[in-house]
Every structure is written in structure tokens, then in C-alpha cells.
Amino acid sequence: MNFKEIHIGALIKQRVAEHDIEIPRICNFFKCTEAEMEEMLVQENLSTDLVLKWCKLLEYDFFRIYSHHLMLYSSPSTIKGEDSGKEKSSLPEFRKNIYTKEIIEFILELIKTGKKSKYQIVNEYKIPKTTLYRWIEKYMKE
Known part of the structure; x- marks a missing residue:
């Protein structure tokens, strides 16, 4: 899975095919025509309300794909300990360091293929060194 280039329509189409969902059921759910x-x-992009409906119909969280993109490709807004003067938001706060199986596999594949060094991964993706080495120990045994 390429988390850098997200084509949501293609991903939805793949999920529809995997679960063999009938077109009339989809059209009925969305109250739309087959052409629509x-x-x-x-x-490549859909409005969030449409993505949410697809998530419900296909029982799959497509928003996680975007979350993975943020974890891998966004720069950290502040360095730990330097946000003391920052105002608290009324929006919910989420932990950024929740790594799914797909993220771990992606990172380990970068190391395995030599595309990135361990040092680059620690610096670019802000994954703690101990976490990375734990993944290598646990998942890269051959």
C-alpha cells in the first residue's frame, strides 16, 4: 500500500470487488444511479461525508489510510517539551504514536530494501529508536 499517493476511489472499488457487493445495493444505500x-x-478525492458512507457500507475505515499518511509524511509541529506556550484546543487530541501492522510492515520494508537506513527512519518519521529496534527484533527474524 502506497500511503503517499492516496486514490480513494480506487481503494473503495477494490474493497467493493473483494466483498462482491451488488451494484443495486450500493445505489440504494447512496440513493444514486449506477453512473453516479x-x-x-x-x-481520486471524495467529500468526507461520502467517504464516511462508504466506510459504513463496506465496514472499513478508509480514514485510517489518511491517518497513516499523516504519521509517515507530515512534519511534527513542535518538538516535545517546546509546546508549553501553546494554547489548548477544544478539539479532541489523538496520540500520534499508534502504529498499525501496515505502518510497521511499511517501515520494515524500507529497511529491508535499503531505501532508508534505520537512522533516516528514526529522524524522518520520528519513530523512537527503541521502538524501531523492537520491531526489527520481533518482525524481521527469518
């Missing part, structure tokens, strides 16, 4: 439904599946 097909148009959604070729779009």
Missing part, C-alpha cells in the same frame, strides 16, 4: 456510483469510484 461509478463516477465516485474513479475519483
Whole structure:
């Protein structure tokens, strides 16, 4: 899975095919025509309300793909300990360091193929060194 380039329509289409969901059921759920439904599946971007409906219909959290993108490709807004003057937001706060199986596999694949060194991964993705070495010990045994 390429978390850098996200084509949500293609991912939804893949999930529909995997679960063999009938087109009339989808059209009924969205209250749309078959042409409108097909148009959604070729779009690179969809509105969040449509993605949410697809999540419910296909029982899959497509928003996690975007979360993975943020974990891997966004720069940290502040360095730990330097945010003391920052105002608290009324929005919910989420822990950034929740690594899924897909993220771990992606990181380990970068090391295995030599695309990135351990040092680069620690610096670019802000993954703690001990966490990275634990993953290597646990998942890269051959």
C-alpha cells in the first residue's frame, strides 16, 4: 500500500470487488444511479461525508489510510517539551504514536530494501529508536 499517493476511489472499488457487493445495493444505500456510483469510484478525492458512507457500507475505515499518511509524511509541529506556550484546543487530541501492522510492515520494508537506513527512519518519521529496534527484533527474524 502506497500511503503517499492516496486514490480513494480506487481503494473503495477494490474493497467493493473483494466483498462482491451488488451494484443495486450500493445505489440504494447512496440513493444514486449506477453512473453516479461509478463516477465516485474513479475519483481520486471524495467529500468526507461520502467517504464516511462508504466506510459504513463496506465496514472499513478508509480514514485510517489518511491517518497513516499523516504519521509517515507530515512534519511534527513542535518538538516535545517546546509546546508549553501553546494554547489548548477544544478539539479532541489523538496520540500520534499508534502504529498499525501496515505502518510497521511499511517501515520494515524500507529497511529491508535499503531505501532508508534505520537512522533516516528514526529522524524522518520520528519513530523512537527503541521502538524501531523492537520491531526489527520481533518482525524481521527469518
